[in-house]
Amino acid sequence: xxxxxxxxxxxxxxxxxxxxxxxxxxxxxxxxxxxxxxxxxxxxxxxxxxxxxxxxxxxxxxxxxxxxxxxxxxxxxxxxxxxxxxxxxxxxxxxxxxxxxxxxxxxxxxxxxxxxxxxxxxxxxxxxxxxxx
Numbered sequence: 656x657x658x659x660x661x662x663x664x665x666x667x668x669x670x671x672x673x674x675x676x677x678x679x680x681x682x683x684x685x686x687x688x689x690x691x692x693x694x695x696x697x698x699x700x701x702x703x704x705x706x707x708x709x710x711x712x713x714x715x716x717x718x719x720x721x722x723x724x725x726x727x728x729x730x731x732x733x734x735x736x737x738x739x740x741x742x743x744x745x746x747x748x749x750x751x752x753x754x755x756x757x758x759x760x761x762x763x764x765x766x767x768x769x770x771x772x773x774x775x776x777x778x779x780x781x782x783x784x785x786x787x788x
Contacts, residue, residue: 673689674689675687675688675689676688676689678692678693678694678697679692679693679697679701680693680694680697680700680701683696683697685697711754712752712754712756712759720746720760721745721746724746724762724765724767725743725744725746725767728743728766728767729742729743729767730742730743730767731743731767731768731769731772732766732767732768733768733769733772733776734769734772741769741772742769743767743768743769744768744769744770744773745767745768745769745770745773746765746766746767746768747765747766747767747768747773747776747777748764748765749764749765749766750764751780751781752764
């Protein structure tokens with residue numbers, strides 16, 4: 656007969672840690688692991704999103720530059736405009752650079768944000784790419 660510890664351990668091994676999520680490609684019904692964003696068939700359709708942060712320019716040079724910027728600009732600009740004083744944690748690109756190295760390194764395009772404001776801005780403003788014809 657198994658002890659209670661062995662029974663519980665067996666149940667934990669059978670349980671997945673997180674459920675699969677839908678592929679991020681519009682209209683695709685495939686399920687992918689939570690760490691993935693796209694299924695194998697659609698990963699090649701979104702090469703910029705599949706690249707690592709380092710490959711997108713956020714390497715050691717960026718880490719040093721953003722750390723220095725946060726030291727010089729320690730408060731979240733959005734919270735400050737709302738009358739709150741919150742420590743900034745992220746250097747945000749005001750205009751999304753989308754791989755443009757000049758815009759990426761243009762300090763006039765940087766702002767200090769707390770994580771909450773950065774996540775809201777990214778979700779509401781940066782996630783949809785605007786095309787101009």
